[in-house]
Amino acid sequence: MDTAHSHRRLTQLLSRGALTRFIIVRLAATGLLLLVLSFVVFALLHLTPGDPARNLVGVRNVTPELLQSIRDKYHLNDPFMNQYLHWLGNVLHGDFGESIRNNTTVTTLLADRVMLTLQLSSLSFALTVIVAVPLGIAAAWRTGSALDRSMSAASIVGVGAPTYAVGLLLLYVFGLWFNIFPVYGSGDGGFDRWWHLVLPAITLASGLAAMVFKLTRTAVVAELNQDYVAFAQSRGLTRRQIRSLVLRNAMIPVATSLGLVFAFLFGGTILVEVTFALQGIGSLLAGSVTFKDLPVVQAITLLTATVIALTALAVDILYYAVDPRVRKRGMQ
């Protein structure tokens, strides 16, 4: 039996066990965080001035019977903790109660809109990464070149320009002048949906791409100045080999910031959804806040928090996978 081989198998198994443990610990932490958040979100109902039951009635006619039925339905006469546990139980089953503004359950109201916002943020995330990361790498590789200077200038404009202005510009140019992309609405599902999302996604991506470009460029330039690059060159490694050394190292800070970018995207679609009249959760949230539609606000807040927390978890796991130093610390 090859002892070196069995030794390696053992370390592999051990490190796999360590990864599982790491994920479990981080999942538990994420769960705890969300639990605390859910409590705060629930407390919103009671922190809003006035009688919770009346708040839940909204603009309907307030009759004693209606109030009573709402009190029963939301267990408003129970002790606070019981109400919370009851609410939490429902939430875990996907039941956020009924919307005050629309006469449907919050869940039905959200189902389609969450999908749209997810699609919108995923599309603009993909655009951001596909455009900004390679450009950042290329600019860093040729610091001071024409490409680097023009991209760096463009990124300053990109970071500075307000989202709605970019959105309107794109609307006029591609929607109205050239008439390539639809200017309004969410499309009819399938490909048409994605087609409708192109302009809004570009709008969202423009500012972020500029930021990600800068981040990537900075990270790669920092790595290129490291001793190990000079040492690799001095040993006669090929450009390709050196690039792979550098990128693997630069990936660590870039991946972390990409996680933040996605979280930011998911929570920041409001302006674009309003500009392009998209039925996503951003525009829903805007409307619901104005109408004090509490169950909807609660649902959206909790949902956004969950997406952000899960993204953070994904970034941590990625970190663990690409940085052996973190892995080592995780094992201890």
Add this chain to the structure above:
Amino acid sequence: MNRGLSLNNLVVTGPAGLIVTRMDLHVEPGQTVALVGESGSGKSMTAKAMTGLLPRGVTATGSLQLDDITVDLALGPQALAGLRGQYISLLLQNPFTSLSPVHRCGEQITAALPPDLRRSKEEIRRRLDEVDLPERVARQYPFELSGGMRQRVALAASLASNPQILIGDEPTTALDVTTQREMLDLLERIQRERDMALLLITHDLGVARERADKILVMYAGRLVESGEGADVFAHAQHPYTAGLRDSDPPLEHRLVELPAIAGSVPRPWEVAVGCVFAPRCDRADDRCRNEAPELVGTTSQVACWKPIALTDASHPIQIATDVQAQNTDNDLVVIRGLSKRFSSSAPLALDNVDISIHSGEAVGIVGESGSGKTTLARCLIGLESFDSGDISWSINTPMAQRAQIVFQDPTSALNPAMTIGATLAEALRAGQRSKAEVVALLQLVGLPSEYINRRPNGLSGGEQQRVAIARAIAPRPKLLICDEPVSSLDVSVQAQILNLMNSLLKDLGIALLFITHDLAVVRQVVSRVYVMSNGRVVESGNMENVLQSPQHEYTRQLFSSVAGK
């Protein structure tokens, strides 16, 4: 027949001006040539020019001959790209930064091999074996290894493409003394086995003397002297080489005063006319100041109008009798059973340490990095807490008047925004002394009084360390702690600072705790020494006795590793 490497007429120019001026060197296969000089003299720039790795904004001219290929350096770094690896490789100083932190060592070593060999287990085992590393290192990451092991990995990596010439730019400087010797032995063995040419760049005269067949001395971007092996120092012809040799503290005896070279190394481009060394040379005359001497000679070469002849009387060196530790019982501070652990998983940083310092006495602590020296100093001055044991002082003044500390790096220890005068005035206030003493303080540490209005930035490393010492003695402490005070300084400046410390000891009558890894340095200052290893005091006694008959195995190891001394 391989013809080795020749560098002809190298000139390196940076944004501020000339960095290296007309440099020639030749290394035969199987030969070790040492390039020595103080920091900033252009050694690294020479190495980088030879490998086409000059930083942005720095250019080179001249030609490089590798075996039968001649490269015009003016063509830029691309001209050398094809030669790196197979002909010439460069091993860097810092093993902590020269390897990628997220790639396994095996992968980094084999990267320069032909693709079909990269995955061969047999090949990687052979490569690791050559540098005395076990096979498991292949699967480890650099951060899991000690500095010495990392440098071996780096060596294996730089040898992967079987270069004919290896340039080592201070390859042992970042390592502990005991590891340094092993690394140098390894380099020597490999060089012999491979019949490889080795260009060893070092600021350590001992290393050059002990290891090199030929030594080249650089000063401010110029080659000032060259010759066969140890002869270059034994029969130094250039006043700078002689000065460098003399200011290197000896281990065998203690000198009344180290023969230091006055002033500090100029920037290469600041030298306009005449001999580069003229401002610091005590033989300089009008011709020296107006006309630059050429490098002349055959087997040994020197660039000097008035070289030192063999018949010239050398400087008389005065050997001091070692100060005997007085057996007085006027203890200033007594440390008993001091222990400290930084975290539950870490080993003890201090393990039951007993140390006493008498009033007015100079005591040394010697040990490698990580042995607990600095932690002890920080506990003593109250910057760090400890787990058990006690520190009892015989005086009851505020801490500022009991003990003050001087650190290794003066640049980070001084506030760059404050003038020297303000820094010293502040320190005087801490000791409730008058601001009027600032000028006297400057005088005491050998700085002109105009420095009151200057800021640390414009000062050389040696001058900054003088300011740091002045600041430390300002409150008139009874104990001055110096933690590696000369380790970041050049040899010639180090001698000045050691002389200063000796004169302060005499004039002020304060006690000194001198912490260092360098036995020869501590020998010049203290009368009693403690040797530390892994948080414990393993040996202590009179400096002379410890040197003559070291009792502990670790102390003996420390001695045998002091290269060439």
